[in-house]
Amino acid sequence: MNIHPMWKTYPELAKELNTTLKLMENSVNLKNKEVENAVMSMIHSGGKLLRPAYQLLFSQFGENRESKKAIALAAAIELLHTATLIHDDIVDDSDIRRSLPTIRSQFGNSTAVYAGDYLFVSCFKLLADYSSSLKSIQLNSRSMEKILSGELGQMDNRYNLDMTIDQYLENISGKTAELFSLSCFVGAYESGTSERFAKNCGQIGENIGIAFQIIDDVLDYTQSPEQIGKPVLEDVRQGIYSLPLLYALEEGRRTLLPYLEKGEALTDTETNKIYELVHSFGGVTKAQKLAEKYTQQALKGITKLPETSTDAKNKLFTITQAILARTN
Amino acid sequence: MNIHPMWKTYPELAKELNTTLKLMENSVNLKNKEVENAVMSMIHSGGKLLRPAYQLLFSQFGENRESKKAIALAAAIELLHTATLIHDDIVDDSDIRRSLPTIRSQFGNSTAVYAGDYLFVSCFKLLADYSSSLKSIQLNSRSMEKILSGELGQMDNRYNLDMTIDQYLENISGKTAELFSLSCFVGAYESGTSERFAKNCGQIGENIGIAFQIIDDVLDYTQSPEQIGKPVLEDVRQGIYSLPLLYALEEGRRTLLPYLEKGEALTDTETNKIYELVHSFGGVTKAQKLAEKYTQQALKGITKLPETSTDAKNKLFTITQAILARTN
Numbered sequence: 001m002n003i004h005p006m007w008k009t010y011p012e013l014a015k016e017l018n019t020t021l022k023l024m025e026n027s028v029n030l031k032n033k034e035v036e037n038a039v040m041s042m043i044h045s046g047g048k049l050l051r052p053a054y055q056l057l058f059s060q061f062g063e064n065r066e067s068k069k070a071i072a073l074a075a076a077i078e079l080l081h082t083a084t085l086i087h088d089d090i091v092d093d094s095d096i097r098r099s100l101p102t103i104r105s106q107f108g109n110s111t112a113v114y115a116g117d118y119l120f121v122s123c124f125k126l127l128a129d130y131s132s133s134l135k136s137i138q139l140n141s142r143s144m145e146k147i148l149s150g151e152l153g154q155m156d157n158r159y160n161l162d163m164t165i166d167q168y169l170e171n172i173s174g175k176t177a178e179l180f181s182l183s184c185f186v187g188a189y190e191s192g193t194s195e196r197f198a199k200n201c202g203q204i205g206e207n208i209g210i211a212f213q214i215i216d217d218v219l220d221y222t223q224s225p226e227q228i229g230k231p232v233l234e235d236v237r238q239g240i241y242s243l244p245l246l247y248a249l250e251e252g253r254r255t256l257l258p259y260l261e262k263g264e265a266l267t268d269t270e271t272n273k274i275y276e277l278v279h280s281f282g283g284v285t286k287a288q289k290l291a292e293k294y295t296q297q298a299l300k301g302i303t304k305l306p307e308t309s310t311d312a313k314n315k316l317f318t319i320t321q322a323i324l325a326r327t328n
Numbered sequence: 329m330n331i332h333p334m335w336k337t338y339p340e341l342a343k344e345l346n347t348t349l350k351l352m353e354n355s356v357n358l359k360n361k362e363v364e365n366a367v368m369s370m371i372h373s374g375g376k377l378l379r380p381a382y383q384l385l386f387s388q389f390g391e392n393r394e395s396k397k398a399i400a401l402a403a404a405i406e407l408l409h410t411a412t413l414i415h416d417d418i419v420d421d422s423d424i425r426r427s428l429p430t431i432r433s434q435f436g437n438s439t440a441v442y443a444g445d446y447l448f449v450s451c452f453k454l455l456a457d458y459s460s461s462l463k464s465i466q467l468n469s470r471s472m473e474k475i476l477s478g479e480l481g482q483m484d485n486r487y488n489l490d491m492t493i494d495q496y497l498e499n500i501s502g503k504t505a506e507l508f509s510l511s512c513f514v515g516a517y518e519s520g521t522s523e524r525f526a527k528n529c530g531q532i533g534e535n536i537g538i539a540f541q542i543i544d545d546v547l548d549y550t551q552s553p554e555q556i557g558k559p560v561l562e563d564v565r566q567g568i569y570s571l572p573l574l575y576a577l578e579e580g581r582r583t584l585l586p587y588l589e590k591g592e593a594l595t596d597t598e599t600n601k602i603y604e605l606v607h608s609f610g611g612v613t614k615a616q617k618l619a620e621k622y623t624q625q626a627l628k629g630i631t632k633l634p635e636t637s638t639d640a641k642n643k644l645f646t647i648t649q650a651i652l653a654r655t656n
Contacts, residue, residue, distance in 0.1 A: 031481040110483060113419055114415070114483075117444075121469050124452050124472075149358055
């Protein structure tokens with residue numbers, strides 16, 4: 001069993017996720033076996049397969065669910081996600097992800113560029129082979145466009161000490177929430193629900209995605225480097241300012257600015273100081289509160305979903321509650 | 329008029345190529361206007377639009393040609409090509425292309441990664457919006473997969489002084505010929521020809537592409553840096569050995585090796601020496617001969633095509649002859 005232990009309590013879902021993972025593996029077939037192995041390790045490195053899981057669960061609301069197709073679309077979305085991670089690691093100069101060396105740190109940026117491209121293409125290949133219409137490719141490519149336009153937009157905001165909370169939310173809406181939203185929408189829509197119903201699922205996914213990213217950003221201030229599998233506050237050094245810091249800046253701008261202005265030159269002692277200041281200026285608590293707001297909105301949306309014979313609604317509720325409770 | 333003057337003699341084609349270019353422009357819509365402008369400049373930097381031209385000409389052999397669709401598919405292929413160029417420039421550390429600064433040299437590798445990704449996605453978006461079936465997306469993604477697997481394979485051959493002519497041909501078959509082949513295949517197939525006929529068109533495209541790449545590699549040894557718009561033998565410094573050099577190595581291995589082993593440390597005087605040696609060991613002449621062989625195969629294939637009311641066959645012959653005569 002390769003998938004994350006969190007799925008043990010959902011045996012049918014776990015089975016489909018395992019098949020999803022296998023299909024992802026089968027999609028990667030490179031002459032360069034070293035690179036292939038690195039991509040495989042990345043696929044297996046304990047990602048939770050959340051996007052495929054949402055896709056598979058939301059596909060239980062339609063009348064025309066086909067397991068094989070649902071799994072292929074789930075694999076496509078996770079390949080897309082993995083491709084963006086490989087390219088993100090180039091952009092962020094990251095050496096470690098999920099406690100493993102990144103592709104770029106093992107093989108250099110060049111290989112990482114092509115390896116990410118390769119996974120993008122594998123995604124579209126799966127979509128083209130398994131979709132019933134051009135619709136889901138249109139949706140996937142529109143989402144990807146939004147994600148990339150967002151990523152490019154975010155780069156403008158590096159080292160921007162005047163970034164607003166709204167700008168932050170817009171960024172993560174593109175960067176993270178879009179793919180969650182897509183998973184939920186496509187899951188429902190391709191199983192035969194109405195477009196209106198699927199859009200509602202997409203909205204639930206959007207709220208889950210925003211809460212998820214805020215919590216991820218909060219974890220940078222609540223967990224040890226070992227726990228999160230990457231160095232503490234590396235992002236801050238690179239000028240990426242997330243919600244806890246932005247909230248803290250509202251209260252303690254004068255105290256924090258002299259540190260932040262050092263940018264890449266920040267020492268470890270100074271990052272530790274920032275870490276403490278963000279806590280003492282209430283940035284972490286406020287960010288947790290906002291995450292909670294989005295979590296509640298997502299859960300409220302889920303409770304309004306119809307019942308299915310597969311109990312998808314209750315599963316969605318419990319899983320969403322569990323993954324969005326990571327700060328507690 | 330934005331397109332290359334070579335199309336002036338073909339007014340209908342020139343008109344469609346202009347619309348292709350416009351559609352490409354309209355596909356790029358980024359928040360970051362600086363990056364958008366750079367991508368636009370790249371689109372306008374005098375590329376010959378050869379792949380779209382072949383696609384549009386081969387689409388004249390089918391019975392169901394729709395100009396709008398043919399143009400959209402042509403734009404998609406050129407977007408794909410542009411995306412690969414942006415990423416290639418990261419991998420090759422290139423500062424200049426077509427006498428313009430590259431995206432990576434203007435904005436850094438990070439922006440170039442996402443900008444290339446964005447064009448990939450724009451390509452699939454166009455395909456999804458204009459294809460009549462999933463077929464051309466399947467074909468495009470399979471071709472892209474082949475191209476990327478080839479690029480990753482080629483990276484293994486860097487600084488490989490034992491690389492064979494066959495390995496070189498395999499590399500360029502993936503790197504360059506695949507996209508020409510795809511253009512010709514998709515052009516014919518999506519206009520309603522039989523798959524068998526379209527495959528023959530794809531084969532013609534493959535021969536054109538191989539001849540084209542060999543000639544491109546020969547130009548590195550016959551033109552000045554100003555003429556080709558990039559520094560002389562930059563590739564050799566980076567361990568990329570092309571056909572003229574590989575042929576020269578067959579004759580003058582002992583003379584050439586001491587230079588090549590210097591790799592990145594090659595001085596300008598030494599690259600000039602390599603340049604001369606490749607000529608004197610007959611590498612350039614032999615490479616020109618092989619290009620000529622593929623050119624003749626392509627032209628032979630074209631002469632066997634059926635007549636159309638649009639005179640596509642003769643246009644293909646003349647254009648192919650013209651672009652593959654660049655060494656003379």
